[in-house]
Amino acid sequence: MLEIKNLHVSVHGKAILDGLSLKVNPGEVAAIMGPNGSGKSTLSYVIAGKPGYEVTAGEVLLDGENLLELQADERARKGIFLAFQYPIEIPGVATMTFLKASLNAQRRGRGEADLTTPEFMRRVREASQRLKVDQEMLRRPLNVGFSGGEKKRIEILQMTLLEPRYGVLDETDSGLDIDALRIVSEGVNALRNANRGFLVITHYQRLLDHIKPDVVHVMAKGRIVASGGPELALELEKNGYRDYPAQAA
Amino acid sequence: MAAVQETVDRVRSIDVDAYKYGFVSAIESDMAPKGLNEDIVRFISAKKEEPEWLLAWRLEAYRRWLTIDEPKWARVDYPPIDFQDLYYFAAPKTAAGPKSLDEVDPELLRTYEKLGIPLVEQEILAGVERPRVAVDAVFDSVSVATTFKAELGKAGVIFCSFSEAVHNHPDLVRRYLGTVVPATDNFYATLNSAVFSDGSFVYVPPGVRCPMELSTYFRINEKNTGQFERTLIIADKGSYVSYLEGCTAPKRDENQLHAAVVELVTLDDAEIKYSTVQNWYPGDAEGRGGIYNFVTKRGDCRGARSKISWTQVETGSAITWKYPSCILRGEASRGEFYSIAISNGRQQVDSGTKMIHLGRNTTSRIISKGVSAGKSQNTYRGQVSAHRLATGARNFTNCDSLLIGSECGAHTVPYIEAKNASAVIEHEATTSKVSEDQLFYCQQRGLSPEEATALIVNGFVRDVLQQLPMEFAVEAQKLIAISLEGSVG
Ligand SMILES: Nc1ncnc2c1ncn2[C@@H]1O[C@H](COP(=O)(O)OP(=O)(O)OP(=O)(O)O)[C@@H](O)[C@H]1O
Ligand SMILES: [Mg+2]
Numbered sequence: 168m169l170e171i172k173n174l175h176v177s178v179h180g181k182a183i184l185d186g187l188s189l190k191v192n193p194g195e196v197a198a199i200m201g202p203n204g205s206g207k208s209t210l211s212y213v214i215a216g217k218p219g220y221e222v223t224a225g226e227v228l229l230d231g232e233n234l235l236e237l238q239a240d241e242r243a244r245k246g247i248f249l250a251f252q253y254p255i256e257i258p259g260v261a262t263m264t265f266l267k268a269s270l271n272a273q274r275r276g277r278g279e280a281d282l283t284t285p286e287f288m289r290r291v292r293e294a295s296q297r298l299k300v301d302q303e304m305l306r307r308p309l310n311v312g313f314s315g316g317e318k319k320r321i322e323i324l325q326m327t328l329l330e331p332r333y334g335v336l337d338e339t340d341s342g343l344d345i346d347a348l349r350i351v352s353e354g355v356n357a358l359r360n361a362n363r364g365f366l367v368i369t370h371y372q373r374l375l376d377h378i379k380p381d382v383v384h385v386m387a388k389g390r391i392v393a394s395g396g397p398e399l400a401l402e403l404e405k406n407g408y409r410d411y412p413a414q415a416a
Numbered sequence: 417m418a419a420v421q422e423t424v425d426r427v428r429s430i431d432v433d434a435y436k437y438g439f440v441s442a443i444e445s446d447m448a449p450k451g452l453n454e455d456i457v458r459f460i461s462a463k464k465e466e467p468e469w470l471l472a473w474r475l476e477a478y479r480r481w482l483t484i485d486e487p488k489w490a491r492v493d494y495p496p497i498d499f500q501d502l503y504y505f506a507a508p509k510t511a512a513g514p515k516s517l518d519e520v521d522p523e524l525l526r527t528y529e530k531l532g533i534p535l536v537e538q539e540i541l542a543g544v545e546r547p548r549v550a551v552d553a554v555f556d557s558v559s560v561a562t563t564f565k566a567e568l569g570k571a572g573v574i575f576c577s578f579s580e581a582v583h584n585h586p587d588l589v590r591r592y593l594g595t596v597v598p599a600t601d602n603f604y605a606t607l608n609s610a611v612f613s614d615g616s617f618v619y620v621p622p623g624v625r626c627p628m629e630l631s632t633y634f635r636i637n638e639k640n641t642g643q644f645e646r647t648l649i650i651a652d653k654g655s656y657v658s659y660l661e662g663c664t665a666p667k668r669d670e671n672q673l674h675a676a677v678v679e680l681v682t683l684d685d686a687e688i689k690y691s692t693v694q695n696w697y698p699g700d701a702e703g704r705g706g707i708y709n710f711v712t713k714r715g716d717c718r719g720a721r722s723k724i725s726w727t728q729v730e731t732g733s734a735i736t737w738k739y740p741s742c743i744l745r746g747e748a749s750r751g752e753f754y755s756i757a758i759s760n761g762r763q764q765v766d767s768g769t770k771m772i773h774l775g776r777n778t779t780s781r782i783i784s785k786g787v788s789a790g791k792s793q794n795t796y797r798g799q800v801s802a803h804r805l806a807t808g809a810r811n812f813t814n815c816d817s818l819l820i821g822s823e824c825g826a827h828t829v830p831y832i833e834a835k836n837a838s839a840v841i842e843h844e845a846t847t848s849k850v851s852e853d854q855l856f857y858c859q860q861r862g863l864s865p866e867e868a869t870a871l872i873v874n875g876f877v878r879d880v881l882q883q884l885p886m887e888f889a890v891e892a893q894k895l896i897a898i899s900l901e902g903s904v905g
Contacts, residue, residue: 217856239859240868248860255857259875268871269861276862308875325861 168192169214169333169364174225176206176213176389183209185389186225191333191364198367198375198400201386202408207368208252210386211335214366215249216242229332244276246332250322250339252368257309262321265309266291270328294327298354315342323354334358335366340374352377372404387411448505454478457610460505464579464614467586477599477609486603491795491827492735492764494708497673504611504644573626573657574619578646581617588619592650596679596716596743604675604737605712612646612677620655620686629885631660645676651686653719658689660888672697674733676711684719684746691884692740693892695732695899698763706734706763713740717749717778725752726769727883729892731899734763739797741770744778744809751780754883756892758873758899759792759824768797768829773809773839782813785877788824789900795827802839809839817847818876820869820900870897 169191176184183206191197201207213220214227216239227234234242257265271281282290295302298320310318319339326334336355340348355365355378367378375383375397383400385393385408392411393399448459457478461471486497568575574585581589599609616632632647651657661678674696680688690713699706709732715724726740742751753769771780780800788794794817802809817826828845850872858868874881874893881889 215856215860217860218852238865239856240862240864243860243862251857251860255851255853257854257858257872257875259878260871265861265871268867269858269863272864272867273862329861 168228168230169366170226170228171210171214172226172228174210174213174227175223176209176225177221177223178209178219182223183389184213187386187390189366189384189391191366193332193364194359194361195382196359196365196367196378196380197382197384198369198380199384199386200369200400200403205386206389207386208337209389211249211252211337211366211368214242214335215239215247240272241276243329243331244273248326248329248331248334250319250326250334250336252337252341254310254313254318254322256311258311260309261306262309263291263305266305266325266328269325273329290328294324297357298324298327299350300324316344316347319343320347320351323351327354327358330358330363332362333364333366335368337368338370339367340369340371348373349377372400375400385411448503450503451500452478452502452504452611456504460611460613463505464582466582469590470582473594473599474610474612477606478611480600481603481606481610484603484606491766491793491797491829492737494735494764497708499607502673505613567627571624571627572621573624574617575630576617578612578615578617578648581648585617585619588650589617589648592648592679592681594679596681596714597677597712602712604710605677608644608646608675608677608712612644615646615648615676617647618649618657618659620651620657622653622655622683624652624655626655626657629658629660631662643672643674643676645674645678647676647678649678649680649688649690651680651682651688651722653683654685656687656689658885659691660885661690661692662694662888672706673708674711676713678711678713678740680713680715680724682715682717682719682722682724682746682749685721686719687723687725688715689725690715690727690740691888692726692728692730693884693888693895694728694730694736695895697734698732698761698899699734700761707732708735708737709733710735710737713738714743715741715751716743717746717751717775719749720746720775721748722746723750723752725754725883727754727880728756728767729880729884729895730755730757730765730767731895733765736763736765736767738767739769741772742780743772743774744780744806745774746778747775748777748779749775750778752883753780753782753784754880755784755796756787756877756880756896757784757794757796758787758789758896759794760789760899761792762790763792765793766795766797768795768799770799771801771811773800773802773806773811775806777808778806779809780811782811782815783879784813784815785880786815786817786826787820787873787876787896787900788817788826789820791823793825793827795829797829797831799831799833800841800843801831801833802836802841804835806836807838809834809836809841811839811841813841813843815843815845816876817845818873819847819849820873866897866900869900873900 171187171189174184174187199207216237222235229245267287274281300320319342339351343351367380380397383395383397384391448456454475457474461474597605599606618630620626649659680690682688696707696709697705717724724742730736740753744751751771757765757767759765769782782798784796786794786796796815798813800811800813815828819826826847830843832841834841850869854872855865855868858871859865863871873896881892884892
């Protein structure tokens with residue numbers, strides 16, 4: 168289980184997360200919606216271990232283990248995957264090379280042997296066919312000159328190969344055209360199983376039409392202000408956030 | 417800043433002390449007494465049973481050397497070198513020159529083995545998977561063993577130690593020695609001309625494409641020995657050769673001087689590709705010890721449409737002072753310089769190239785990638801000049817610097833000079849940092865900070881790595897990781 172308890176986070180002395188609590192059970196898809204600047208990306212970074220965020224109180228637990236004590240790469244090897252809202256460019260490093268390096272780094276971290284090249288290629292081919300990612304693109308430097316939609320697909324391709332315990336998807340739908348939204352969503356759905364959970368950050372119902380959430384949380388001013396079933400997202404779509412005014416800290 | 421800071425700390429703590437090749441071989445050596453005077457020059461020449469003309473050439477260089485001063489313009493800083501406190505000749509003790517590998521001191525072979533040099537001919541011939549490389553190993557001053565002689569001989573390629581060439585091919589040596597880097601060229605080259613001990617010689621006859629990569633491994637072993645290599649490569653009309661030089665040196669407390677000279681000559685339509693992977697001992701974390709690498713490398717595109725391409729991966733040495741250059745004399749000749757210079761700890765690198773366009777329609781291309789970490793200083797110094805008759809000369813220069821941490825420095829010093837109005841000279845330069853976001857992104861995918869840094873740096877230098885022969889590109893990639901992290905690969 169991924170459990171966030173009373174999380175307080177500030178950046179440069181400015182409080183951004185303000186007592187946020189949340190649980191994602193294995194097999195579950197939890198959606199987070201919330202106005203711009205409410206702290207959704209910040210939450211995803213803190214879960215993944217990005218430096219520069221000061222956790223002033225609270226815990227992030229993966230199956231009871233406190234992730235906050237681990238480096239980002241250690242968390243990744245424990246099965247935390249973050250699909251970035253804005254994926255980063257790595258000039259000169261072919262996407263294929265990056266995929267192989269990260270997959271093998273995680274395997275080594277778990278005491279497993281490197282994948283053989285044919286086995287690696289087989290997996291990449293399978294995943295990229297499913298996500299309709301062109302082989303040619305895998306030869307290009309990671310994210311350099313990729314369109315917004317291409318970057319998002321590559322994020323999900325990486326998640327597919329790395330097979331995490333928990334996937335945190337930060338606005339994966341933004342930048343995707345209608346077909347791509349369907350393809351990427353199917354890619355995510357294919358990964359759903361009884362042991363794997365997802366935290367899906369989005370602004371729009373259209374993603375949740377494809378990836379059906381079990382729970383929907385509404386976030387405002389750095390905390391969860393409402394939780395419910397899929398109907399909560401539909402309600403937000405209609406009414407916006409006006410029913411969730413900034414609740415005093 | 418945390419992740420970058422951590423990487424910086426880690427690099428700082430392990431880097432240079434983890435030098436992988438720091439071992440000293442227990443081999444008896446035959447040395448000239450300390451210091452430098454005419455008698456030492458004569459001693460060296462006599463040891464090598466050189467002809468009179470060569471001794472005269474050395475002595476002239478020595479007398480000239482006495483009259484010139486050390487250059488001071490480079491952005492490097494070191495205490496004065498006492499040239500009387502060095503040994504100028506050290507040869508491993510063997511009866512005569514070894515006839516085959518069986519005669520070579522086994523300790524020496526073990527040293528090479530530690531270095532991972534494919535010296536053992538039988539293994540290669542037996543089909544063990546190894547690159548097809550002929551190796552001429554230079555252990556301190558004397559070239560010890562040369563492999564693949566027979567096959568090269570069939571193609572008519574001469575590849576031997578410099579001393580051997582002096583005896584067996586005196587006409588070629590005499591015709592070309594000092595014609596690219598004159599004995600009077602500069603302080604270190606002149607010193608080299610007086611006391612050079614050994615090195616490699618290559619001659620590729622007209623129309624011959626050398627059937628394999630040629631390689632020399634330099635290694636400095638003896639304490640307080642200046643190593644003065646002399647390499648001469650001649651590609652006759654329409655020929656091609658690719659040559660790789662790899663360098664290592666054992667770890668010592670005191671600094672060692674290395675002042676080599678490399679001369680390349682291409683005649684009409686010939687091409688020389690010269691690649692260097694240099695990881696001399698850089699000194700410890702405090703900057704003690706390490707190699708002073710003051711090297712003069714120059715190629716002369718003497719013939720029309722000929723080409724010389726320098727590729728270098730520089731990760732070692734306490735101080736590097738090195739500017740592999742091309743004189744583009746032949747019409748439509750071409751010079752290339754591809755460089756990766758990585759500095760860490762307290763290393764100082766002042767390196768770059770000169771492209772001297774003399775002939776019509778000559779072209780040159782410079783791609784330089786400097787990576788600085790720790791407290792190091794990394795300077796690119798390049799000169800591109802187009803002379804009066806160099807109508808249609810073109811140069812493209814791209815010079816990128818990458819900084820890791822905030823205590824290091826990167827500097828770019830281009831000199832551009834066009835005396836012919838039709839010359840086109842382009843210069844691009846960028847400086848960037850390994851960003852916090854890139855490191856986090858890589859770590860989020862499971863790469864450790866070291867792995868992430870190495871991956872990002874390898875991406876940064878990729879254009880140049882691709883210029884290396886395949887086998888060596890892999891080697892260089894590992895070396896880059898080692899020089900940045902100290903993690904023994
Ligand atoms: N490094 C930082 N320095 C200063 N302020 C920051 C920093 N990172 C985030 N913030 C601020 O924290 C708040 C939350 O940002 P965050 O990116 O988490 O919002 P979000 O919910 O993901 O918004 P969006 O829906 O627009 O993606 C914003 O006001 C943002 O400006
Ligand atoms: Mg966001």
